[in-house]
Amino acid sequence: MDQDNFLSIWKNLASKVDTHLSTCLQPQDGMPVRLLEAMRYSVLAPGKRLRPILVLLASNAFGFENTNPWPAACAVEFIHAYSLIHDDLPAMDDDDLRRGRPTCHKVYGEALAILAGDALLTKAFEVLAKNYPALAGAECCLELAKGAGASGMVGGQVEDLAWEGKPGVRGEDHPKEPTVKHLKNLHDRKTGALIRSSLKLGAIVSFASQNRKPPEDLLQILDNYGQNIGLAFQVTDDLLDVLGKCESAGKRVGKDAQKGKLTYPGLLGIEQSKLLAGELCKNAQHLASQLGPNAAPLMDLADYLVSRDH
Numbered sequence: 001m002d003q004d005n006f007l008s009i010w011k012n013l014a015s016k017v018d019t020h021l022s023t024c025l026q027p028q029d030g031m032p033v034r035l036l037e038a039m040r041y042s043v044l045a046p047g048k049r050l051r052p053i054l055v056l057l058a059s060n061a062f063g064f065e066n067t068n069p070w071p072a073a074c075a076v077e078f079i080h081a082y083s084l085i086h087d088d089l090p091a092m093d094d095d096d097l098r099r100g101r102p103t104c105h106k107v108y109g110e111a112l113a114i115l116a117g118d119a120l121l122t123k124a125f126e127v128l129a130k131n132y133p134a135l136a137g138a139e140c141c142l143e144l145a146k147g148a149g150a151s152g153m154v155g156g157q158v159e160d161l162a163w164e165g166k167p168g169v170r171g172e173d174h175p176k177e178p179t180v181k182h183l184k185n186l187h188d189r190k191t192g193a194l195i196r197s198s199l200k201l202g203a204i205v206s207f208a209s210q211n212r213k214p215p216e217d218l219l220q221i222l223d224n225y226g227q228n229i230g231l232a233f234q235v236t237d238d239l240l241d242v243l244g245k246c247e248s249a250g251k252r253v254g255k256d257a258q259k260g261k262l263t264y265p266g267l268l269g270i271e272q273s274k275l276l277a278g279e280l281c282k283n284a285q286h287l288a289s290q291l292g293p294n295a296a297p298l299m300d301l302a303d304y305l306v307s308r309d310h
Contacts, residue, residue, distance in 0.1 A: 003307070006300040013056055014049040020070045021077060024127060038108040038116035039123075043081045045099040050233070051076040051198040053301075058202025058222060061295040067209040071131035072140055072201040075124040079148045079194060082120035083157070085113050092161065121148075136208035140201050147197025156190025163262040178262050184231065186262065191237075192230025199226045218291070225287040225298065232280035233305050235273050238263040242270065244309065277306040 025040050027033070052073035059069035088095040088103040089110060096106050105113035128140045146152055162170040163178060163186070175182060199222040203214040242265050264273040281302045288298035 003300070003304060006297065006304060009297065010053065010301075010304070013053050017049045017052045017056075017073055017077065018044065020074050024071075024074045024078075024123070034108070034112065035116060035119060038104055038112050039081075039120055041107060042085050042104045042116060043077065043120065045101060047099050049077065050305075051080050051194060054195060054198040054226075055202040055205075057295075057297050057301065058199040059206040060202075061291050061298065062203070062206045063292075063294050064206050064209050067206045068131070069202055069205050071127045072205050075127045075140070075144060076194065076198045076201065078120045078124040078127070079144065079153075082117040082124075083148075083153060083194075085117035085120070087157065089113065092157070092166075132205065132208060136204060139204050139213075143197050143200050143204065147193040152189050152193030152197070153191075156186055156188070156193065159186045160190055160261065178267065180264075180267055183262050183264065183267060187231055187234040188227060191234045192227055195230040195233070196223050196226030199223070221287055221290055225284050225302075228280045228284035228287065229302050229305055232277050232284065232302065235264045235277040235280065236306050236308065238265050239270065239273055239277070240308075240310065281306045 021043055022040070025036065025043060027036060055069050055073040055076055059067050059072075084098060085104045087093050088098055089105055095103055097103065103113075104116060108116065124144065125141050128144065129137050131137070132140060148154065158169060162174055163182070200214075200219055203219060203222055207214040241263070264276065268276065284302035285299045288295045288302065291298070
């Protein structure tokens with residue numbers, strides 16, 4: 001499939017994701033109106049919707065009918081949005097622009113931004129528990145908790161802050177000089193863990209429609225695919241922070257270098273980083289090819305992630 005056709009499919013899926021996200025974020029008894037506003041402001045801001053689309057593409061890869069991947073797709077985007085709200089806070093990355101507009105704490109204040117993130121985190125598990133049978137719902141909650149938790153996304157953010165030199169974060173046993181291995185480990189967790197969980201959630205809900213669990217070897221292929229595209233995505237993001245434009249990126253560019261963050265161009269240089277992204281893309285495409293013809297969009301997605309300009 002050529003990239004224009006793939007982007008058309010992507011935009012169509014992203015639009016449907018937005019509709020489902022909006023439907024999930026409606027007033028509830030006892031929910032403060034201002035809190036809901038902050039949640040919707042952050043979740044419904046224009047974005048790539050990569051993680052929910054991974055749920056959809058993985059779910060579709062197995063060709064089962066009567067699959068309902070939408071609650072899982074919304075759940076991973078709620079987790080992603082909560083992480084962005086918290087990452088942007090002054091205590092962490094201190095960003096004032098996200099997805100082309102002011103960050104949540106710039107509009108609603110730090111206190112409400114923190115609480116909006118907390119509410120989105122818990123909303124993700126509510127959506128999974130309410131919309132899937134008990135066993136599948138529990139498996140989804142467990143997978144998402146692992147991907148988003150202390151050994152996954154949150155742990156990766158801690159490692160990122162430690163390398164940045166945030167006071168109180170780095171322990172005495174922390175390495176003094178970074179290596180590519182350290183950087184890979186950081187982003188395997190900070191970026192890659194939720195990407196891998198998104199793919200596996202797609203498989204879990206797909207097989208749940210057949211009252212089955214996905215085979216372990218299939219989950220391993222998805223995990224390996226997710227590891228490769230997660231790193232490819234991060235390498236490309238690092239390159240765009242050096243080479244990109246603020247208008248297309250939707251956030252400040254050049255900020256990573258200003259903050260002394262650990263990045264692939266900083267360790268490898270621009271050309272070696274580009275080569276690494278290409279190698280990761282090829283690895284991911286080989287893995288996706290093992291899932292059968294319905295997984296072809298996962299191959300196209302890998303190519304898109306390293307060729308994008310934002």
